[in-house]
Amino acid sequence: RLRLAGRAVPTVPMLVAARRMAAGETLRAADVRLIRVPASRLRPGAAQEAEVVLGQALRRPAAADQPLLLADLVQPVAVERGQTVTMLYQVPGMVLTAQGRAMEAAARGAAVPVMNLHSRLVVQAEVIGPGRVRVGGSR
Known part of the structure; x- marks a missing residue:
């Protein structure tokens, strides 16, 4: 014991x-x-x-x-500020891509301003992956 x-x-x-x-x-x-x-x-x-x-x-x-x-x-940053990104515009039956430059760093799912390198227009886009953003259209 x-x-x-x-x-x-x-x-x-x-x-x-x-x-x-x-x-x-x-x-x-x-x-x-x-x-x-x-x-x-x-x-x-x-x-x-x-x-x-x-x-x-x-x-x-x-x-x-x-x-x-x-x-x-x-959330980890998927797009760095100043990074060249692929802008994706999707509607049923059509997909367009263009090159843009991210104006801010952002995580996946966040909104980020992106400048279209061809037209120099700045648009709001959603980060969908590393170096890829979605602009307007259907999701």
Whole structure:
């Protein structure tokens, strides 16, 4: 027989950076680590599930073992400011493409002003992928 003394402390999962990372890096499974911390030490807004953070980009650098805060994560930039992009205009039965220059950086799904390189007109477009934007038409 053994007599033990102590106290039980409830713990919760929390995601931390597995290594030092720079601002703008996109998080992959190898970049995060799940640890358990006392519930009283869980920082407000700290990520607790890997599915929520994977594929997101860091707004600011993160040190190894630093908690990942949801407020520090953003969609990764798919179009850089000044980047040449393919502008896509689609209507049923017709697809037109043209080259343009992004006037701002933007993530997938965001609106971005794009200057048509041929006409020099600036139009609003939706980022649909790296280097690709959709202008007007049906979706």
